[in-house]
Amino acid sequence: MLHSLKYAFITTVKNKNTFVWTFIFPIALSTFMFLSFGNVYKDELVMNSIPVAVEEGVEETQISVQNFLEGAKQSNGDPYFVVSVLSKEAAKEALENGDVSAIVTTEGLTPTVVVNGNDFKEEIVITAMNEYLKYKKTIDDITADIIKNGIAVESGAGVAPEEMTPEKLAEAEAAILAKIAEAETDEQFFNETSLAKGPQNIYNNFFYATFAMGCLFACLGAVNLTDKLMPGRTPLSGRLNICGTSKLKMVISQMSVNLLVVFAAQMGAYFYMRLIGIELTDDILAVAGILLAGASFGISLGVLIGAIPRLGEGAKVGIGVGVTMLISFLADLCTTGIKDSIERNMPIINRISPAALISDSFMTIYVYDDYDRYFRNLITLVVMAVVITTIAIFILSRSRANKMMLKT
Amino acid sequence: MEYAVEVDKLVKRYKELVALDHFDMTIREGEIFGLLGPNGSGKTTTVNCILSLLKYDKGEIRVFGREMKPSDYELKKQIGVVFQEVAVFDELTVRENVDYFCGLYVSDKATRKQYVEDAIRFVGLENYEKFVPGKLSGGLLRRLNIACGIAHKPKLIFFDEPTVAVDPQSRNNILEGIMKLRDMGATIVYTSHYMEEVEQICDRILIMDKGRAVATGTAEELKNMTKNRETITLETDSLGEEDLKVLRELPHAYDLKYEGGLLSISYSAGRNNLVRVVNYLQEKDIAFTNVHSKVPTLNDVFLEITGKELRD
Numbered sequence: 001m002l003h004s005l006k007y008a009f010i011t012t013v014k015n016k017n018t019f020v021w022t023f024i025f026p027i028a029l030s031t032f033m034f035l036s037f038g039n040v041y042k043d044e045l046v047m048n049s050i051p052v053a054v055e056e057g058v059e060e061t062q063i064s065v066q067n068f069l070e071g072a073k074q075s076n077g078d079p080y081f082v083v084s085v086l087s088k089e090a091a092k093e094a095l096e097n098g099d100v101s102a103i104v105t106t107e108g109l110t111p112t113v114v115v116n117g118n119d120f121k122e123e124i125v126i127t128a129m130n131e132y133l134k135y136k137k138t139i140d141d142i143t144a145d146i147i148k149n150g151i152a153v154e155s156g157a158g159v160a161p162e163e164m165t166p167e168k169l170a171e172a173e174a175a176i177l178a179k180i181a182e183a184e185t186d187e188q189f190f191n192e193t194s195l196a197k198g199p200q201n202i203y204n205n206f207f208y209a210t211f212a213m214g215c216l217f218a219c220l221g222a223v224n225l226t227d228k229l230m231p232g233r234t235p236l237s238g239r240l241n242i243c244g245t246s247k248l249k250m251v252i253s254q255m256s257v258n259l260l261v262v263f264a265a266q267m268g269a270y271f272y273m274r275l276i277g278i279e280l281t282d283d284i285l286a287v288a289g290i291l292l293a294g295a296s297f298g299i300s301l302g303v304l305i306g307a308i309p310r311l312g313e314g315a316k317v318g319i320g321v322g323v324t325m326l327i328s329f330l331a332d333l334c335t336t337g338i339k340d341s342i343e344r345n346m347p348i349i350n351r352i353s354p355a356a357l358i359s360d361s362f363m364t365i366y367v368y369d370d371y372d373r374y375f376r377n378l379i380t381l382v383v384m385a386v387v388i389t390t391i392a393i394f395i396l397s398r399s400r401a402n403k404m405m406l407k408t
Numbered sequence: 409m410e411y412a413v414e415v416d417k418l419v420k421r422y423k424e425l426v427a428l429d430h431f432d433m434t435i436r437e438g439e440i441f442g443l444l445g446p447n448g449s450g451k452t453t454t455v456n457c458i459l460s461l462l463k464y465d466k467g468e469i470r471v472f473g474r475e476m477k478p479s480d481y482e483l484k485k486q487i488g489v490v491f492q493e494v495a496v497f498d499e500l501t502v503r504e505n506v507d508y509f510c511g512l513y514v515s516d517k518a519t520r521k522q523y524v525e526d527a528i529r530f531v532g533l534e535n536y537e538k539f540v541p542g543k544l545s546g547g548l549l550r551r552l553n554i555a556c557g558i559a560h561k562p563k564l565i566f567f568d569e570p571t572v573a574v575d576p577q578s579r580n581n582i583l584e585g586i587m588k589l590r591d592m593g594a595t596i597v598y599t600s601h602y603m604e605e606v607e608q609i610c611d612r613i614l615i616m617d618k619g620r621a622v623a624t625g626t627a628e629e630l631k632n633m634t635k636n637r638e639t640i641t642l643e644t645d646s647l648g649e650e651d652l653k654v655l656r657e658l659p660h661a662y663d664l665k666y667e668g669g670l671l672s673i674s675y676s677a678g679r680n681n682l683v684r685v686v687n688y689l690q691e692k693d694i695a696f697t698n699v700h701s702k703v704p705t706l707n708d709v710f711l712e713i714t715g716k717e718l719r720d
Contacts, residue, residue, distance in 0.1 A: 003511040007500065014499035231461045235495035239556070241478075242459045243512040244485035397479075 004245065004253035008225075012257050018221050022262055026214040026269035033206050034276055049082045050101050050121045053091035057106030065104050065111050068132050080124065101125060110136070204366075205339075207278050208359035209331050211266060215294030215358055216324040218262040222302025223320045225254040227313045229396060230306070247396055255299055255389070262295040263288075281366035286374065290365075293381040294358040298324075300385040301354075304392040331355030357381050410437045411473070412564050412595040413458060418467030420453055420619075427453045428464070429619040435597060437563075440590045442610030443599040444706060450619040451599040455566050458597075459489060471564065485513045488562035492569040494553045496541050503528065503537040506555045513560035527559035530585065547578035554582065558589065565589060566597045571605060583609050603706040613706070617714050631704050634712045635662070638675040638703055640682055644689070644696040645669045651692065658684050671696075 012018055054066050062085065072080040086094060094100045095116050102125040103114040113129045115122040227233055229250060231241040240250065270287055274280055281287060301323065305316050330353050332339040339356060342349050350356040357377040364374045413435040420428040428450050435441040443451045456462035458469050460478040469476045474483055496505045507524045514520045528534055531551035541549060550570065558565055567586060571579045587609055590596050600606050606613055607627045615623045615630065623630055631637075637660070647655075647666060655673060656664045660681060663674040675681045682701045689696050 003508075003515070007497075007504070007508045007511075010504065011497050011499045235491040235493040236497070238456075238459070238461055238491060239489060239495040239509065240512075241461055242484055242487060242489055243509065244481045244560070245512040246479075246481060 001249060001253060004250055005257060008253045008257040009260075012221070012225075012254075012261050015221075017224075018261065021217055021220060022214075022265040023268065025217065026210055026266065027272050029210050029213070030207055030269060030273050030278065031276070033210070034273075034278060037206075049079050050124060051084065051094075051099060052081045052125055053084050053086045053094050053100040053103045055088050055091050055103060055105045055107070056085060058108060061106040061109055061111055064136075065106055065129075065132065068135070069104070069128065072128060080128070104129060204279060205332050205359060205363070207273060207280070208362040209328060209355060211269070211291065211362065212294065212331055212355035212358035213324065213328045214266050214269060215262065215291065215298045216301070216327060216355060218258060218295050218298035219302030219305065219320045219324060220317060221258050221262070222255065222299040223306040223316045224302075224313065225258065226251070226303045226306025226392070226396070227316060229254075230309070233313070248393060251303065251393060251396060255303060258299050259292070259295055262299065263292055266291040266295060279366075281362065283365055286365045286371075287362075289378055290358055290361040290374075293378045293385070294354065296385040297354045297381050297388075300388040300392065304388045304395075307392045307395040309395070327353055327355040331359050352380065352384070354381060354384065411435060412437045412471065413441075413597065414468075414470040414473075415454070415458065416468040416470075418454070418457060418464055418469065420450075420457060420462070420464040427619050428457070428467075431467070431616075431619060432621055433614055433624075435595060436612070437595050438590065438593060439611040440586065440596040440598055440609055442606035442613040443597065443616060444601070444603060444606045444613055444710075445616030446601055449616040451601075451616055452568060453619075454616075455568055455597065455599060459487070459566065485560065486563045488557045488560065488565040490554050490557035490565065490567045490570050492572050494541070494549045496549075496552055496556055498541050501538050501540055502533055502544070502552055502555075505541070505552060506559050509556040510559035513562075523559050523561060526561075527555040530558070530588075531555045532581070546573070547575055547581075550574055550578060550582065554585065558594075562594065564595045564597070566599075568599050569601070571600070571602065579605075603710075607706055615706070615710055615713070617710075622713050623709065627706065630706060630709045634704050634709050635676055636674050636704050636708065636712075637677050638681050638701060639672060640675070640685055640699070640701050641670065641672045642685070642689075642696045642699040643669055644671060644694055646694045647671065651688075651694065654688060655685065658688075 052069055054062055054069070056062065066083050066085060069081040069083050070079060074080055084094070084100065088105075091100070091103045095103050095114065098116075101115065101121040104125075105112045105114065110133070111129065113126055115125065228237050229240055229247055230237055241247070267288065270280065270291070274282075302320060305320050305323070308316060308319075311319075330338055330342060330349065339350060339359075342353075342356075350360070357380055361374050361377040364370045364377065411434050413433065415431060415433040418428045418431040419426070431450065431454060433454070443454065445451050453462065457464045458471065458476060460476055471483055472486065474480065476483065497508065500508060503524065506527050507520065510520050510523050510527070514523055528537060531554050533548065533551055533555060536544060536548060536552075539548075541552065544552060554570065570582055570586075574582065583605060586596055586598065590611075598606065598610060610627070612624065612626055613630060614621050623633060625633075652664060652666055655661070655671075658673070658681070660675040660678040661673050662676050663672075665672045673681075673685065682699070686699070
């Protein structure tokens with residue numbers, strides 16, 4: 001067994017494909033993603049204030065909009081918007097020069113928004129002004145009710161409907177706004193609570209999925225090693241099949257070495273990612289557990305695919321790549337939202353999808369500190385790996401070629 | 409008589425094609441047994457069935473008296489294979505390759521070390537031990553391929569067309585090596601479509617065609633199966649009808665052709681046929697040139713039995 005292990009190790013580490021896909025790929029991919037996300041990765045929750053021009057117009061509207069925009073604050077206390085009150089021409093020029101992201105016109109009682117593009121800053125201004133208009137409509141509805149039914153303001157200067165004039169209406173509206181303003185308080189009636197106990201960064205999902213993909217790509221090496229043990233495939237497989245060592249021993253040796261190599265490569269990628277500043281858990285034992293279980297699954301999947309009789313190695317590698325890509329896609333490596341959508345519609349897939357289990361395990365220990373869920377994921381991966389390996393070894397042990405694919 | 413391999417009524421079909429059709433074969437211990445046949449005759453299928461690499465439909469295969477099964481590793485330890493294509497690991501050096509394959513049969517470290525050195529010396533790769541296969545020439549690669557197949561000192565070795573695409577010098581080395589292995593006690597099964605090689609090294613030969621054994625025996629025994637034992641040809645312009653009559657009536661002559669100055673006489677037996685022809689021509693003072701005496705080859709045997717050339 002030691003003999004088989006020794007040479008399985010040498011052939012594995014000296015294989016260029018293994019080296020590239022196992023060691024270089026996760027590091028290259030994580031570096032590429034880290035560079036692509038750039039500052040967004042680090043500054044995701046803190047945004048620069050958006051410059052907005054409020055046009056000079058109806059004074060009440062102008063002041064109302066200005067107060068509304070200036071009152072909007074980010075979680076760290078910074079304002080969402082920096083408001084400048086400008087003339088119509090100056091505002092237009094500022095927008096064209098890119099000095100402001102939007103203009104809010106205040107020529108009537110209802111403000112409008114002018115933007116010069118559709119990136120996220122403009123979207124934020126439009127969203128904010130929509131909120132403003134909803135707020136204003138509420139006030140207008142109350143005012144209309146006043147017109148219809150009259151109102152007794154708190155000062156006691158009641159106005160009957162038949163005595164209502166536009167001036168009095170404006171006074172009433174101002175009085176209502178003043179009351180609302182008086183009633184405004186910084187007191188939080190609801191505290192924002194999150195299940196998350198650690199920092200959340202949506203971009204981390206990509207890095208978790210990178211680990212998942214790295215573990216699953218181990219299946220390609222396993223396809224190759226298993227194919228070598230299939231009778232009738234190549235002269236080398238022929239020689240290995242007639243040798244005096246059991247196939248089970250050879251498969252287990254190769255799997256063990258592959259597991260060790262993939263695990264080492266994934267741990268290396270983990271340390272590398274932390275080194276370049278990606279936020280990952282510092283619970284190394286837990287990470288090792290995930291990666292070991294994930295790599296076990298990837299390798300067992302490869303052994304099973306490699307054991308499919310009557311298929312060439314190219315077809316088997318194609319199946320391996322296809323399955324890996326599909327599973328990675330379902331776990332959000334390619335785009336966000338798929339995993340959430342699956343969670344809402346068919347959660348069972350996320351419970352058994354290996355890539356989802358691997359990335360979820362990372363999130364579980366880093367963000368939620370939920371070790372029950374972590375161990376459930378781990379056990380699921382290991383059980384699936386054991387079942388798949390058992391099936392693969394059963395197929396391998398019974399395999400004899402119907403047709404020789406090798407030329408002898 | 410101890411048999412190394414016994415194949416009894418073996419049938420192997422590839423869908424409609426019958427690759428082996430109730431094929432029978434026995435190989436004696438200690439002999440070089442040649443499997444000779446044209447491409448597609450079933451040689452490789454036979455070997456792969458014996459090695460349990462290939463499923464077969466009917467029949468029995470016994471190796472050293474035991475039924476050959478894929479899981480009989482003790483039996484497999486007594487078998488070595490040298491495929492036509494090189495079957496080694498590109499990532500390992502010459503020594504590592506030989507050591508790896510030897511280690512799949514021999515667990516004792518000291519014995520294995522000795523075996524590996526013996527094998528490397530046997531094929532003459534002492535100076536290339538640290539080379540990886542990619543750095544070896546075609547001939548050296550073949551030698552490595554052989555070393556990997558025989559390092560564990562098997563009692564039964566299959567050589568499947570080991571000299572295809574090999575230069576003449578390497579081919580001679582390989583053939584000499586095979587005979588040396590036989591002399592050391594191994595039983596060799598040698599498949600080839602090169603009749604000269606088979607005739608040169610094999611103790612017994614089985615001729616295959618269309619998945620059947622058409623003839624078995626030593627090279628001489630096979631040749632004795634043909635009517636023709638010798639053909640004499642010579643060039644002369646001076647033969648008359650009387651001369652041809654005399655030549656046709658020489659002992660063992662059964663066919664005579666004389667066209668365009670080329671005389672050809674076929675004999676069914678005899679050792680002094682050429683002397684008799686030459687003596688007659690000298691007596692009659694008939695000038696002649698370009699004299700050839702051709703004894704039958706295995707190709708002639710194959711041609712006579714199957715009606716087609718071995719290399720068709």
